[in-house]
Amino acid sequence: xxxxxxxxxxxxxxxxxxxxxxxxxxxxxxxxxxxxxxxxxxxxxxxxxxxxxxxxxxxxxxxxxxxxxxxxxxxxxxxxxxxxxxxxxxxxxxxxxxxxxxxxxxxxxxxxxxxxxxxxxxxxxxxxxxxxxxxxxxxxxxxxxxxxxxxxxxxxxxxxxxxxxxxxxxxxxxxxxxxxxxxxxxxxxxxxxxxxxxxxxxxxxxxxxxxxxxxxxxxxxxxxxxxxxxxxxxxxxxxxxxxxxxxxxxxx
Numbered sequence: 001x002x003x004x005x006x007x008x009x010x011x012x013x014x015x016x017x018x019x020x021x022x023x024x025x026x027x028x029x030x031x032x033x034x035x036x037x038x039x040x041x042x043x044x045x046x047x048x049x050x051x052x053x054x055x056x057x058x059x060x061x062x063x064x065x066x067x068x069x070x071x072x073x074x075x076x077x078x079x080x081x082x083x084x085x086x087x088x089x090x091x092x093x094x095x096x097x098x099x100x101x102x103x104x105x106x107x108x109x110x111x112x113x114x115x116x117x118x119x120x121x122x123x124x125x126x127x128x129x130x131x132x133x134x135x136x137x138x139x140x141x142x143x144x145x146x147x148x149x150x151x152x153x154x155x156x157x158x159x160x161x162x163x164x165x166x167x168x169x170x171x172x173x174x175x176x177x178x179x180x181x182x183x184x185x186x187x188x189x190x191x192x193x194x195x196x197x198x199x200x201x202x203x204x205x206x207x208x209x210x211x212x213x214x215x216x217x218x219x220x221x222x223x224x225x226x227x228x229x230x231x232x233x234x235x236x237x238x239x240x241x242x243x244x245x246x247x248x249x250x251x252x
Contacts, residue, residue: 019064027052046079070101090128118150142171169197195226
């Protein structure tokens with residue numbers, strides 16, 4: 001059965017004449033790193049990595065001239081340290097990722113657009129675990145992320161605003177308790193909080209009425225939130241009743 005387009009389809013979405021398009025790209029990806037062990041409980045490290053997502057052609061372009069998109073290239077630098085204290089540990093990392101030609105295909109209600117977009121994300125990540133005693137442990141992780149579109153006066157999309165799904169803060173805190181019950185049973189209790197600061201779930205340029213930032217077309221932020229989890233369990237001391245780490249296992 002042939003489905004005929006509606007009366008306004010040819011006006012809103014005019015057909016594209018048959019055309020031949022091709023391109024050739026060469027990518028060199030990889031990573032390199034180094035670490036130095038200060039002693040048996042501490043080391044420092046540094047690394048660099050480059051990754052590429054190949055370019056191509058959009059399935060539904062507005063015109064043949066805008067059908068192609070370039071490869072996306074991400075360069076990541078990271079330096080950090082890993083420290084251990086018996087059954088406890090603490091890790092700290094500083095990172096920066098630069099993305100050029102970020103593949104961001106937008107439909108603003110009238111046309112499809114794929115603007116050249118550059119992103120930079122830099123921040124700090126910390127995680128650790130404190131074994132207070134044989135029964136009680138405290139663990140957590142937190143990340144601070146400063147993510148922005150690059151600045152390019154010739155490109156309205158590189159406006160130094162935050163990209164989508166990039167919270168400034170996110171992390172978790174957990175408190176756990178374990179104690180033996182009888183000869184071969186283990187009682188455990190855990191409570192934790194996962195949190196995330198506000199984010200944009202869609203770019204402001206994906207709506208009608210696009211104009212200078214700020215404008216009425218900007219999509220509202222998602223609210224910050226926290227989730228509380230709690231768990232009580234009792235099972236075999238060797239963990240055979242449940243999936244997880246047996247009691248007194250190495251935390252790393």
